[in-house]
Amino acid sequence: MAASKALMVRNYQQLASFFDLLNARIENVFYLEQKTKALLGCVLLTENLDGLHKFATNRYFIDAIGINTIPDLEQLELESCVDQLSDLARFLDGSFASNGVETALASSKHIYQLISGQSLTASMDDFWDDEKSEFFMENGYLVVENFMSVHECDLYRDEVYSIARRERETETAFLYGYENSGQRVYNLINKTRSFDGVLMDRRLSSILDNIFDRSTFHQLYVMSSWHANILSPGAKKQILHVDASVPEPLPPWIVRLNVNFIVEDYNFENGATLCVPGSHNWLRKPTQEDIKKTSDQLVTLSAPKGSIVIWHGHLWHQSGHNQSSSDRMALLACYAASHLLEVAMEENHTSVIDAEQKQKMGSNLRNLFGLSHGIK
Secondary structure (H helix, E strand, O other): OOOOOOOOOOOHHHHHHHHHHHHHHOOOOOOOOOOHHHHHHHHHHHHOOOOOHOOOOOHHHHHHHHHOOOOHHHHHOOHHHHHHHHHHHHHHHHHHHOOOOEEEEEEEEHHHHHHHHHOOOOOOOOOOOOOOOOHHHOOOOOOOOOOOOOOHHHHHHHHHHHHHHHHHHOOOOOOEHHHHEEEEOOOOOHHHOHHHHHHHOOOHHHHHHHHHOOOOOOOOEEEEEEEEEEEOOOOOOOOOOOOOOOOOOOOOOOOOOEEEEEHHHHHHHHEEEEOOOOOHOOOOOHHHHHHHHHHHHEEEEOEEEEEEEEEEEOOEEEOOOOOOOOOEEEEEEEEEEEHHHHHHHHOHHHHHHHHHHHHHHHHHHHHHHOOOOOOO
16 A cells, blocks of 8 residues: 655545635636646646646546646746746735745645645644554454544434335335345435535545555545445354455455444444454455364454444455344445546446436346446
């Protein structure tokens, strides 16, 4: 896992958000030339000007900063762009002093601070320190306590149980396991928006940014599934497995990451997840023989209410047996490396195909364009 970038803006998504804020601030008051926008965007992403030519045909960069084309470097008129950045910095903050030798980098940093409200000296990674990173890299999992308050947990828990109860009553519930002792509430984002805040929590973003970090300006990860899992009393344990649905040998880089939001105490008695520490580094899936050999190596990922439990998609793990007299529920956020999406999907057909066309497509054609997977 590479060290996280210490740049002002890490990716095109953040760059687009920054320019949205900037444009709203200066609209109809201060005109920023397209070439100056290109210069500012390049500095924010790379902290220098050397890479501007690399963005000349990059549609992600052009879309993010809201221009039509990147100016020819030979006709850039760098000095005038730097002057305009200094003028913009003074416009945004009258106290910004320019002595005539302000660089594009200094002006850009100041503009960024004024627009984003974030100090460049403040770490984006305070919640993910070296100790946590080393433990995760060695063991493939991590328990982070006190991520949510008890009050938040109770609200989230009640919301999910309400949805789960309604789906059972309307016979739309997804039940599984021995005597239907398990229930999954899929597609949570479409059923409630109560969890938007916790999903966008800056601390969680810091963890995900570090674990999925790679040398790119593209988005690092996407949500592959957001659902809840409820184990009734007596629910049996799962078979030992991994969550990376790729052929063996498993790649040395991360494919998937699971984050469990623990809204009820998570322990051996009520079926907390069990895992084989370090197995994510073996880069293979467990066989029947492995299951027998590692039975005495299993560790229970116990966690108090309010925690999050994180594990690597390569980690050998299984849900435990709920031996308690109560249901046990957890919220499951599953993330995947975004480049896996980009490798096979140049166009997001779920978005670009009109609703009318989707209605006309037969099931086989819908399957071909990836329109029917994961709808539960």
